[in-house]
Amino acid sequence: MQINTPFFKQRAHDALADENLQKALGNLKAGFPEKRAIAVDRMPEFEELRNQGRDLKNHILEHLDLYIEQFESKVIENGGQVHWARTAEDANQIILDLCKQVDAKTVTKGKSMVTEEIGLNDFLEANGVQPVETDLGEYILQLREDHPSHIIAPAIHLNLEDVSEAFHEHHKRPKSDDPAVLMQEAREVLRDKFVAADVGITGANFCVAETGSTIIVTNEGNGDLTQTLPKTHIVVTSIEKVVPTLEDMTLFLRLLARSATGQEFTVYNTLSTGPRREGDQDGPENFHVVLVDNGRSEMVGSEFQDMLRCIRCSACMNHCPVYGAVGGHSYGWVYPGPMGSVLTPQMIGIEKGGMLPNASTFCGKCESVCPVKIPLPKLMRHWREDEFQKHLQPKAARYGLAGWAFMAKRPALYKPYARMASWFMKRLAGKKGRIKKLPLAGGWTDWRDMPAPQGTTFMKAWKEQQKNGEQP
Amino acid sequence: MVNHMPNSSSGPRVGLFVTCLADMFRPSVAFATVKLLEQAGCSVEVPERQTCCGQPAFNSGDRKTTADIARQTIDAFDGYEYVVGPSGSCIGMLHYYPEVFDPSDSYYQRALNLKSRSFEITSFLFDVIGANALQEQLKLLQFNHKVTYHDSCSGLRQMGIKQQPRQLLQQVQGVELEEMEEAETCCGFGGTFCVKYPEISNRMVSNKTDYISNTGAHTLLGGDLGCLLNMAGKLKREGKQVEARHVVEILAGMTDIPAIGEADYDLAQQL
Numbered sequence: 001m002q003i004n005t006p007f008f009k010q011r012a013h014d015a016l017a018d019e020n021l022q023k024a025l026g027n028l029k030a031g032f033p034e035k036r037a038i039a040v041d042r043m044p045e046f047e048e049l050r051n052q053g054r055d056l057k058n059h060i061l062e063h064l065d066l067y068i069e070q071f072e073s074k075v076i077e078n079g080g081q082v083h084w085a086r087t088a089e090d091a092n093q094i095i096l097d098l099c100k101q102v103d104a105k106t107v108t109k110g111k112s113m114v115t116e117e118i119g120l121n122d123f124l125e126a127n128g129v130q131p132v133e134t135d136l137g138e139y140i141l142q143l144r145e146d147h148p149s150h151i152i153a154p155a156i157h158l159n160l161e162d163v164s165e166a167f168h169e170h171h172k173r174p175k176s177d178d179p180a181v182l183m184q185e186a187r188e189v190l191r192d193k194f195v196a197a198d199v200g201i202t203g204a205n206f207c208v209a210e211t212g213s214t215i216i217v218t219n220e221g222n223g224d225l226t227q228t229l230p231k232t233h234i235v236v237t238s239i240e241k242v243v244p245t246l247e248d249m250t251l252f253l254r255l256l257a258r259s260a261t262g263q264e265f266t267v268y269n270t271l272s273t274g275p276r277r278e279g280d281q282d283g284p285e286n287f288h289v290v291l292v293d294n295g296r297s298e299m300v301g302s303e304f305q306d307m308l309r310c311i312r313c314s315a316c317m318n319h320c321p322v323y324g325a326v327g328g329h330s331y332g333w334v335y336p337g338p339m340g341s342v343l344t345p346q347m348i349g350i351e352k353g354g355m356l357p358n359a360s361t362f363c364g365k366c367e368s369v370c371p372v373k374i375p376l377p378k379l380m381r382h383w384r385e386d387e388f389q390k391h392l393q394p395k396a397a398r399y400g401l402a403g404w405a406f407m408a409k410r411p412a413l414y415k416p417y418a419r420m421a422s423w424f425m426k427r428l429a430g431k432k433g434r435i436k437k438l439p440l441a442g443g444w445t446d447w448r449d450m451p452a453p454q455g456t457t458f459m460k461a462w463k464e465q466q467k468n469g470e471q472p
Numbered sequence: 473m474v475n476h477m478p479n480s481s482s483g484p485r486v487g488l489f490v491t492c493l494a495d496m497f498r499p500s501v502a503f504a505t506v507k508l509l510e511q512a513g514c515s516v517e518v519p520e521r522q523t524c525c526g527q528p529a530f531n532s533g534d535r536k537t538t539a540d541i542a543r544q545t546i547d548a549f550d551g552y553e554y555v556v557g558p559s560g561s562c563i564g565m566l567h568y569y570p571e572v573f574d575p576s577d578s579y580y581q582r583a584l585n586l587k588s589r590s591f592e593i594t595s596f597l598f599d600v601i602g603a604n605a606l607q608e609q610l611k612l613l614q615f616n617h618k619v620t621y622h623d624s625c626s627g628l629r630q631m632g633i634k635q636q637p638r639q640l641l642q643q644v645q646g647v648e649l650e651e652m653e654e655a656e657t658c659c660g661f662g663g664t665f666c667v668k669y670p671e672i673s674n675r676m677v678s679n680k681t682d683y684i685s686n687t688g689a690h691t692l693l694g695g696d697l698g699c700l701l702n703m704a705g706k707l708k709r710e711g712k713q714v715e716a717r718h719v720v721e722i723l724a725g726m727t728d729i730p731a732i733g734e735a736d737y738d739l740a741q742q743l
């Protein structure tokens with residue numbers, strides 16, 4: 001996928017002016033966070049589950065090699081194959097080769113952010129294999145040649161009208177704006193694709209080491225058809241998704257559903273354990289797991305290791321006031337919101353991704369809702385430290401900071417300087433009590449007034465008062 | 473280091489962390505803090521060698537400057553039983569100091585120690601001194617207005633400040649607290665964020681001022697001047713008739729001083 005992250009500011013500007021998008025974002029704000037709050041209220045032990053989730057993930061990351069190798073040998077034992085992909089390019093090539101092995105013309109796909117991350121669709125198409133998205137949201141996006149703006153509700157930026165138009169254009173049927181009709185239409189079109197597909201590609205929410213199973217959770221059931229009908233099922237997932245046991249998996253399923261949509265459990269929880277066995281009614285003949293690294297193993301043991309706990313629930317973006325204002329596409333690459341602001345620089349480089357960890361007030365809401373307690377603001381701050389060390393921040397910001405630091409480290413200089421600033425701004429404000437336009441602070445006064453200071457500093461006034469022994 | 477003699481109180485010796493915004497923009501907030509501390513029986517001192525908590529450096533990724541400022545602050549507040557300031561965000565920054573030192577650094581332990589004895593003012597009054605400590609003084613006060621309270625992010629999520637200012641406010645005669653929608657959502661200030669990403673910040677503060685004015689409150693209260701300057705500035709720009717004050721101004725009975733961004737007030741001339 002094209003990287004537009006350096007243009008975050010321009011994209012945010014456009015997003016703020018886009019009325020349709022703003023309407024759609026308004027719906028999001030009222031939807032997921034409220035449902036999550038209700039679900040959490042109903043579960044008094046939720047906080048305890050979050051601690052368990054955090055601790056278990058930490059344990060897994062400490063022994064990642066062990067669990068991932070256990071997972072691999074179990075998959076093989078079950079008759080499946082495991083492929084290791086160090087980079088996105090490796091992953092794409094492996095998947096293409098697997099498709100070619102069975103002469104695949106079309107592949108159906110369940111929703112998978114990892115395949116977005118590696119840019120699989122474009123790669124397959126360029127090499128003569130037609131991917132068909134079967135998650136409703138992803139399907140709509142594919143018709144519109146669009147990309148997800150959210151990790152679990154990929155088409156959240158669209159309104160009904162957009163969908164109705166896309167269907168009308170591509171399905172060549174009468175236009176409808178009845179969601180039920182549109183849904184039926186998608187079903188009918190997709191049925192044929194399911195049957196025709198040679199390969200089904202899904203992601204995995206978790207990989208279970210003790211059984212060699214992968215699991216996907218969906219609310220549409222499209223994943224089941226994607227993975228059971230074609231002869232070949234390829235699971236594309238990443239190394240940090242491994243959990244030791246089925247029971248451990250259920251802990252995360254409970255956290256995931258509540259944090260994501262406020263459901264107690266996602267509607268479809270589908271486990272895949274190897275290819276079809278003798279006597280099985282259905283299932284694929286070939287079962288492959290592609291384990292993508294793409295920068296993750298570098299995070300193990302680094303200051304960003306905590307990020308690998310992420311279970312992709314989307315709570316952080318659902319609750320993020322910045323995401324809520326500008327939407328997912330502003331972030332300019334695959335992963336939006338707070339989790340994207342930490343992951344994106346890791347995957348595309350801080351030189352291109354630096355805008356994101358800076359676009360945060362560090363309000364901490366994301367961390368407070370994250371089911372595995374990832375300290376997202378702290379990790380974004382680590383990226384800023386990386387930028388600072390590499391002198392990547394804009395010159396004005398760097399010199400401004402250096403000038404301020406020089407003062408702040410010298411109390412004897414700082415005090416008269418503060419007094420002067422207070423006096424100066426007070427004069428600028430005149431009798432009004434506020435400043436409409438402040439030189440060098442256009443970022444502030446273009447949008448809001450600057451309340452006037454009281455004319456001198458506390459340090460000065462306090463000293464005077466102590467000298468005079470009177471109240472100001 | 474200390475520029476005046478402690479008063480004759482027998483209570484704890486408190487070092488006031490002024491915060492740079494109170495120092496430069498609204499000294500009356502620091503004076504109100506001193507007043508409340510003294511009413512609570514503390515003897516208050518203002519260490520000379522304090523400047524800023526270092527947050528701009530910390531959040532810009534400049535760890536060296538952060539550590540320099542942290543050392544300076546730790547030294548300045550050495551020996552006080554408590555360190556108290558009118559900001560959850562700045563005191564919250566003091567609580568981050570242990571993170572900027574290596575555990576082998578001698579300042580690491582001192583940073584932990586500073587963290588254990590530094591408090592935001594409403595939390596200090598309510599959690600340390602006690603819920604009813606100011607009962608006598610507060611019930612003599614009168615503020616016959618509807619107010620609404622913005623929970624600043626660091627105060628709320630890092631420092632656990634939610635009930636403390638509300639409980640204290642309830643003890644003032646006439647105060648009617650009307651909660652706004654999304655009181656816990658960020659106002660969009662975020663230190664340098666508001667000038668680095670002004671349009672996004674503007675959207676956030678515009679949402680906020682809508683929620684504020686929807687309550688019909690006469691006064692917006694909060695515990696952090698950064699957020700208050702941001703919201704007051706936006707309320708003024710939009711022509712909304714809501715005043716904005718730091719909560720300590722109400723608690724200390726200092727409402728004769730014009731609200732934030734309101735009218736001409738020259739402290740220098742009062743001295």
Ligand code: SF4
Pocket residue numbers: 259309310311312313314315316317339366369370371372373374
């Ligand atoms: S960072 Fe936390 S809240 Fe965000 S998607 Fe990952 S698990 Fe969910």
